[in-house]
Amino acid sequence: MKEIRVALAGNPNAGKSSLFNALTGAHQRVGNFSGVTIEKHEGYLDYRECRITVVDLPGIYSLTPYSPEEIVTRRYIIDERPNVVVNVVEGTNLERNLLLTVQLMEMEVDLLVALNMIDEVEQKGISIDIDQLEKLLGSHIVPTSARQRKGLDDLLDHIISVSDGRIEIRKNKMTFSPQVEKAVESIAGLLGHERDLSKANHRWLAIKLLENDREIYSQVQKYPVWVKVELAIQEAISECGLLQGTDPEVLITEDRHAFVRGAMQECVRQPRVSRATPSEKIDMVVLNRVLGLPIFFFVVWAIFQLTFTLGAPLMDALEYAFALLSDTVAPHLPNPVLRSIFVDGVISGVGSVVVFLPNIVLLFMGLSFLEASGYMARAAFVIDKVMHRFGLHGKSFIPMITGFGCSIPAIMATRTLKSRSDRLATIMTIPFMSCGAKLPVYVLLTGAFFPPTMAANVMFGIYLLGIVMGLWTAWILKSTVLKSESEPFVMELPPYRWPTFTSVILQARMKAVMYLKKAGTLILGAVMVIWASSNYPHSRALEAELARETVRIELSPVAQEQKEQALRHLQASMESRQLEYSLAGRSGKLLEPLIRPLGFDWRIGISLVTGLAAKEVVVSTLGTIFSIGHAEEQSGLSAILRSDPGFSRATALSLMVFVLLYIPCVAAMGVMKKEVGSWKPVLLYSGYVLLVAWVASFITYRLALLFA
Amino acid sequence: MKLSELKAGDRAEVTSVLAEPAVRRRLMDMGLVRGTELEVLRFAPLGDPIEIRYKGLLLTMRLNEAEGITVNKLASAEVCTDGGGGIRRRHRFGRGA
Ligand SMILES: Nc1nc2c(ncn2[C@@H]2O[C@H](COP(=O)(O)OP(=O)(O)O)[C@@H](O)[C@H]2O)c(=O)[nH]1
Numbered sequence: 001m002k003e004i005r006v007a008l009a010g011n012p013n014a015g016k017s018s019l020f021n022a023l024t025g026a027h028q029r030v031g032n033f034s035g036v037t038i039e040k041h042e043g044y045l046d047y048r049e050c051r052i053t054v055v056d057l058p059g060i061y062s063l064t065p066y067s068p069e070e071i072v073t074r075r076y077i078i079d080e081r082p083n084v085v086v087n088v089v090e091g092t093n094l095e096r097n098l099l100l101t102v103q104l105m106e107m108e109v110d111l112l113v114a115l116n117m118i119d120e121v122e123q124k125g126i127s128i129d130i131d132q133l134e135k136l137l138g139s140h141i142v143p144t145s146a147r148q149r150k151g152l153d154d155l156l157d158h159i160i161s162v163s164d165g166r167i168e169i170r171k172n173k174m175t176f177s178p179q180v181e182k183a184v185e186s187i188a189g190l191l192g193h194e195r196d197l198s199k200a201n202h203r204w205l206a207i208k209l210l211e212n213d214r215e216i217y218s219q220v221q222k223y224p225v226w227v228k229v230e231l232a233i234q235e236a237i238s239e240c241g242l243l244q245g246t247d248p249e250v251l252i253t254e255d256r257h258a259f260v261r262g263a264m265q266e267c268v269r270q271p272r273v274s275r276a277t278p279s280e281k282i283d284m285v286v287l288n289r290v291l292g293l294p295i296f297f298f299v300v301w302a303i304f305q306l307t308f309t310l311g312a313p314l315m316d317a318l319e320y321a322f323a324l325l326s327d328t329v330a331p332h333l334p335n336p337v338l339r340s341i342f343v344d345g346v347i348s349g350v351g352s353v354v355v356f357l358p359n360i361v362l363l364f365m366g367l368s369f370l371e372a373s374g375y376m377a378r379a380a381f382v383i384d385k386v387m388h389r390f391g392l393h394g395k396s397f398i399p400m401i402t403g404f405g406c407s408i409p410a411i412m413a414t415r416t417l418k419s420r421s422d423r424l425a426t427i428m429t430i431p432f433m434s435c436g437a438k439l440p441v442y443v444l445l446t447g448a449f450f451p452p453t454m455a456a457n458v459m460f461g462i463y464l465l466g467i468v469m470g471l472w473t474a475w476i477l478k479s480t481v482l483k484s485e486s487e488p489f490v491m492e493l494p495p496y497r498w499p500t501f502t503s504v505i506l507q508a509r510m511k512a513v514m515y516l517k518k519a520g521t522l523i524l525g526a527v528m529v530i531w532a533s534s535n536y537p538h539s540r541a542l543e544a545e546l547a548r549e550t551v552r553i554e555l556s557p558v559a560q561e562q563k564e565q566a567l568r569h570l571q572a573s574m575e576s577r578q579l580e581y582s583l584a585g586r587s588g589k590l591l592e593p594l595i596r597p598l599g600f601d602w603r604i605g606i607s608l609v610t611g612l613a614a615k616e617v618v619v620s621t622l623g624t625i626f627s628i629g630h631a632e633e634q635s636g637l638s639a640i641l642r643s644d645p646g647f648s649r650a651t652a653l654s655l656m657v658f659v660l661l662y663i664p665c666v667a668a669m670g671v672m673k674k675e676v677g678s679w680k681p682v683l684l685y686s687g688y689v690l691l692v693a694w695v696a697s698f699i700t701y702r703l704a705l706l707f708a
Numbered sequence: 709m710k711l712s713e714l715k716a717g718d719r720a721e722v723t724s725v726l727a728e729p730a731v732r733r734r735l736m737d738m739g740l741v742r743g744t745e746l747e748v749l750r751f752a753p754l755g756d757p758i759e760i761r762y763k764g765l766l767l768t769m770r771l772n773e774a775e776g777i778t779v780n781k782l783a784s785a786e787v788c789t790d791g792g793g794g795i796r797r798r799h800r801f802g803r804g805a
Pocket of ligand 1: 014016059116146147497
């Protein structure tokens with residue numbers, strides 16, 4: 001079977017991913033372009049004895065080296081040499097889309113133009129003279145509608161013909177204005193003399209050099225011919241400055257615009273549009289001075305509800321299913337060690353990875369709906385001013401808010417941010433947003449130490465503290481290490497469109513698979529390490545004591561009921577003493593001198609260690625360990641904590657602050673590592689949050705003692 | 709005057725785009741070159757960013773980016789009524805090149 005490699009390139013919102021989905025269906029996978037965290041969607045289909053591999057390149061407006069997306073696209077086209085480049089253009093917004101087409105023409109690739117959204121073009125009564133446009137561009141144009149799956153076969157036929165050479169792509173050259181053209185020719189001529197550059201596209205290099213393209217600069221600077229080239233560039237700059245009052249970069253861009261505008265005038269007839277398009281009418285409400293913010297908050301609230309309120313029962317169901325699985329498997333494993341490894345380690349480890357799936361799937365269904373419908377850009381527009389205060393981008397808001405539910409999908413959602421520094425800063429604010437798993441800790445402690453009237457205020461204060469610290473962190477990051485590379489906020493508001501059901505589903509599925517494959521293994525490993533360290537080493541002495549005591553109770557001359565109760569108490573106290581003996585327990589003791597100033601003893605230390613597996617584990621560990629000696633009273637954990645001499649209201653406050661701020665759970669760390677790309681920033685960050693948590697808890701504790 | 713100084717509803721023609729290279733490039737790639745006619749649609753509810761319309765496309769940018777764009781404010785009479793569809797403005801094409 002013949003193999004054909006196709007790359008899809010085009011503006012954001014031109015319908016590339018819709019076309020990609022329509023072409024490849026379920027045969028697709030997501031990877032990353034080497035070295036950057038830009039998703040690379042690759043898929044294939046078989047058509048007429050050909051295996052056609054399709055790569056969906058990131059959406060771009062231009063081929064400059066200013067954004068990673070543009071660099072990736074350029075490198076892919078130059079280095080990987082796809083057989084055909086399909087430029088997806090939005091038929092309803094041709095003028096802007098063709099600007100990219102012109103730049104792809106300059107690269108002299110085997111180009112096909114997919115004139116997408118042809119359904120909308122027809123509906124709006126826009127007439128496009130395709131034959132004439134083909135003549136001007138030199139490439140074939142295939143009308144398609146990715147949504148209605150129209151023109152797909154035609155596109156595929158063209159792809160095959162182009163790769164066979166049966167369709168010739170006339171590599172038309174756009175002529176620039178005289179000064180530029182002269183410079184391009186002379187520089188291209190100079191480059192032609194350089195033997196090592198003999199295979200390169202000299203004209204393209206020359207254009208890029210005149211456009212002040214730093215990537216190409218560093219590429220050409222290596223060669224001896226550079227001396228002459230540099231002179232020619234300088235000359236062109238001064239000549240353009242003199243004659244046109246601007247530099248070659250501007251002139252080249254303007255020439256492209258002029259070419260496209262000319263093509264538009266020749267080939268496109270648009271009916272006189274009424275003043276406001278439907279999108280503009282919607283915007284009059286949605287972006288309204290008064291209603292804009294309330295609508296924005298409502299949408300955010302709705303997404304949050306969708307993810308977490310709808311997700312909660314699913315999460316419970318999954319948890320239940322895993323518990324059921326443990327119960328069914330356990331009796332079949334007679335060996336207690338094996339049983340413990342399998343049931344408490346593996347099954348609950350896998351369970352702890354899988355429980356997040358409902359949230360991830362629901363959130364990304366919601367987010368991809370917002371993105372594809374066109375609202376996401378508007379949301380960023382509405383809230384950008386606030387976020388910008390802290391050095392963040394308008395698009396940071398939604399991931400941040402999602403952090404109140406769970407950091408994992410929230411961190412994954414930062415992919416909507418284009419610039420790396422914005423993404424990093426946003427990722428690092430997310431763990432400060434009190435996630436759902438921290439709530440049980442707050443509920444337990446406020447319930448135990450504060451009257452109901454104050455509990456809510458305390459909790460609110462904790463949430464607020466998280467937000468303040470998060471934004472503060474973002475601000476610090478953006479004004480120090482991440483200062484340089486902020487993305488300019490120049491953003492198109494795409495017209496509103498109904499997203500297609502399949503693309504929403506595919507998006508969510510993709511994220512779920514990515515989470516399971518990429519972060520799942522890491523999380524599983526870490527959860528198991530924490531599990532092992534809270535179970536091992538086993539104390540032989542305790543085991544012997546357990547056996548001895550069990551026999552003693554069994555033989556004691558009391559009623560069956562009392563025996564059972566005594567056995568339960570024995571079991572509980574053994575469990576907590578085993579935990580104390582384990583690695584986690586010992587590290588708790590080891591930590592004690594460090595956390596003493598915060599009002600914590602080693603028992604709290606242990607729960608902080610096990611809490612790394614998941615924050616709600618803090619509660620269950622406290623339950624296990626504080627029940628030592630309390631077993632008789634049958635009272636709840638909050639009563640036990642209240643009566644414990646090592647636990648005061650100040651301790652409770654300090655512990656809440658610490659749990660709020662200290663290292664995120666391993667699952668979040670795993671996802672963070674995947675999104676950031678390396679461990680170093682994650683570890684630095686962990687050090688930072690530990691420090692912040694320590695200081696904040698210390699202050700809280702001391703103040704609370706003062707006012708107590 | 710600067711784009712950032714216009715008010716909602718104002719129409720203007722771009723006379724130059726002067727910003728740091730990455731921003732300037734982005735603006736030009738979005739079609740904001742000399743001679744482009746635009747209309748200020750609105751400001752975000754909090755006053756920043758700004759939204760403009762030109763060539764049938766809606767663009768938003770922060771005010772500090774809009775400061776880099778100098779414009780000539782147009783009186784409403786001078787302007788085509790179709791909001792920048794631009795097809796009939798043949799005379800604008802070519803820039804005398
Ligand atoms: N009417 C219509 N809408 C489309 C077509 N192709 C894509 N869309 C819609 O346009 C929006 C953007 O499409 P998407 O594939 O996400 O664009 P991308 O950013 O280029 O990947 C989505 O809401 C799609 O449903 C089409 O051929 N016709």
